[in-house]
Amino acid sequence: MIINQDKCVACGNCVAVCPMSAIYVDPVKNRANINDEACVECGTCFRGMSTENLNPTITRSIRKIAKTFRFRFEPEPDVCPTSAIEMNELEMPRLIRQIFSDPVVEHKSTGIKGRGTEEVKTNDVRLRVDTDEVGYTIEFGRPGVGVKFSDIEVMTKTFARIGVKFEKNNPVTHLLADETTGEIRKDILDEKILSAIVEIKTDINMVEKVLSTVREVNLQIDTVTAIGISTRCDDNGEDLVLSNLLEKLGYPNFRAKTNMGLGRITNTIDLTKKEGQIK
Template identity: 60%
Template sequence: MAQVIFHFVSFCTFLSPFHLRYNCYTCVARMQIDQQKCVACGNCVAICPMGAISIDSLKNRAFVNADECVECYSCFRGMSMEKLNPILVRSIRRLLKVFRLRFDPEPDVCPTSAITPDELSWPRIVRRAFSDPIVTHESTGVHGRGTEEVKTNDVTNRVGAGEAGYVVEFGRPGVGVRFRDIERMTRALAQMGIEFELKNPVTHMMTDKKTGKIRDDILNEKILSAIVEFKTGIENVPAVLRRVDEVSKTLETVVAVGVATRCDQTGGSALDAILNEEGFSFVRGKTNLGLGHASL
C-alpha cells in the first residue's frame, strides 16, 4: 500500500479578549467549586487551560466561569485532592496574615477537595466529549478529537489515489472554539461540493451534511478543539485552501489545516508542487507507512 503524507499548513486568527461573566452557582450543571470548601488558595486558577477559573477578591472564593469552561476536567483530574477542614485552613491563614506570613499548599493540590464536577446534561455534555481526552466519542469510538484522520489510512482507505484528504482544526488550549465558528467554516466549504468524512464527530453533529449545517442547540457551546474532515480531488486543493484561509480570518479562534495524499513509489506526491505554487509553507507532519491491511 502506498504511503500517505500529511502536510501541515497553518492559518491563525486569534480571538478577541473575553470578559468573565459569573453565572449563578446552581443554575447549570457544570464543573463547580464548592463555596463551602474553597479557601481561595488559587492553585486551580493556573491549572485551567482555558483561564475559566478566577478568585473573587470580595468573596475570597474561586469561581468557574461557566461560559468559558469547556468541561475538560483538567482541574478535577490534574490536582491532588486533600480533605483538610476548610474552616481550620481559613482560620490559620487569617492568623498568619496578622504576622504578614502566608502558607500555600503545593501548586498541584486542592487542600479541601473543593472542585466538584456535576452530572452534565445535553447540550453542555458536548463540551466534555470534545475537550476531555479520556472521554470516548460515542459516534466514532475514538478518544480525544474523535477521529483517526489518515493515521490509519492503510486500513480505512479514507484517502484514495488522486484524492486529497483535509483536516481543518479549530481551537487550542487557552483559546477554544464555539460550534457557531465551526459551522461558518463547514457551510462555506459545503458550497464547494466537498464530501465530509462520516466517521468524524463533528460530521455527526450536522443536521444537513450537504450544507454543513450544525444542530442549533450546540452552536453556542464552547469546546477545547475540534477537527472537520473531508476530501476532494487533488486538483481542488488550491481553491479549498484559499477558502479556508478566507473564512478563518472571520473566526474568533485559531485554525490549522492539514492536507494528505497518497505518495508515488519514490515517496513524492503532486501535492508538494501545488502547495509551493500557492505559497504555503508546510512540513510532512504525519506519514502512514502502509504496513496495515484492511480486515476482510
C-alpha cells in the first residue's frame, strides 16, 4: 500500500483504520505515511474507507485557514477526502504479505481466500482427520500483532523433529522447502503477515507431546498463537477418547465446531466393472 503524497492532506482518518498501526502522520512533512515493515498489505485502508476526490490544494488551504481561526475542517472519520490511498503492484517476496493478509486474495495453492484453508470444516467429505487420528490447527498472529514467517518456522521445524504429519492442502505447507525438516522458503522468512494457520495431525498417543511443544515454542517467538484440536467421532457421534485425554492433561475443552455428517462426495467414479461398464 502507498499513500500518494501529492494527494494526502494529513486528515489522519486512515491512522485508526490500519489493523497493524502501520499508518502515521509525519509532523514534519504534514502527510500520512506507511511504515513498510509493519504493513502487511491487507488492503484494509484501501477498501475500508470511503473516498472522495476533493482537490488536495484547495482542501489543504481550507484546513490551514480553519486552523488559523481555530475551528476545524475535517472529513467524516471513515472517508479519505482526496483518495490518497493507493494499492500498488507487489512482487515476491513482498507479495506473500498480501496473499496471507488480504481476505479477498486467493491462495493459488489451495484455491481458498483468507488464510487459505478450510481446516476440518469439510471433514465429512475430505476426511482430513480419520478415526483414531487427531488434527491440530495452530494459528499465528492477530490484527495488531501479526507474525513473521521466521517465527512460524521455529514451530514447523520443531514439529518436524517430533515426527508430525503436515496437512497437504494448506498454504503454509506449500511454503515448506523441506517437510522433513520443517524449513520454510528462505526468501520469505523476513516477511510479516496478519496471521497464518499451520495444520498437522498425529495419532492419539502424540497429543500430549504436541500440546507441550506448542507451549514451549510459543515462549520463543514474537507473536501469539491459538491452537485448535479435532478428531472424528464414533458412530454414535461421541468422542470418548480425545476429550477424556484432554481433561486428564488439564485442558478444559468443549465442542467448538461439530460436523453433522451430512456431507457427501459428489461426482465420484466407481471403477468396479460390471457387464463391461464402468459405473
